[in-house]
Amino acid sequence: MEKDVLEKFRNQLKEKQEEILEEVGKTLSEMTDQTTNIPDPNDRATVESGRSFELRIRDRERKLLSKIDEALNRIDEGTFGVCEDCGEDIGLKRLNARPVTTLCIDCKTIQETKEKSKGL
Incomplete structure (x- = not known):
């Protein structure tokens, strides 16, 4: 970056x-x-x-x-700005919205999907 x-x-x-x-x-x-x-x-x-x-x-x-x-x-x-799960760059749009993030949008989506499936 x-x-x-x-x-x-x-x-x-x-x-x-x-x-x-x-x-x-x-x-x-x-x-x-x-x-x-x-x-x-x-x-x-x-x-x-x-x-x-x-x-x-x-x-x-x-x-x-x-x-x-x-x-x-x-x-x-x-x-x-580097995803801690996949190692890819986190998009600037995501970083602008949430600068403390450690996950790219794809990894965050996967994480949330797993959390929702555990909660059901």
């Missing part, structure tokens, strides 16, 4: 990484600020539901951060 294209992906990944870390900081700050006792059970349930939702989002972002780190390492190692 060309050096300028790799740098574009590196910058895109780093921007997303910074964005996630910024949101984590905001969430932590908001949750520590909301330590007041809420006497009304309905209000408390609403607050707890919101916190639970926020924590689920942050957990997904934590997993994404790990994938971003792995993608940045692949850029450094020169393996970014």
Whole structure:
């Protein structure tokens, strides 16, 4: 892959990484600020539901951060954009849509088909 294209992906990944870390900081700050006792059970349930939702989002972002780190390492190692299953290049359309991917569209489709057949 060309050096300028790799740098574009590196910058895109780093921007997303910074964005996630910024949101984590905001969430932590908001949750520590909301330590007041809420006497009304309905209000408390609403607050707890919101916190639970926020924590689920942050957990997904934590997993994404790990994938971003792995993608940045692949850029450094020169393996970014190469399918880990078949060794073929991953298409730029797919990488633009999901820069953390490790599978080309064909291998991903096969993987999903296998997962669906196991679930049935």
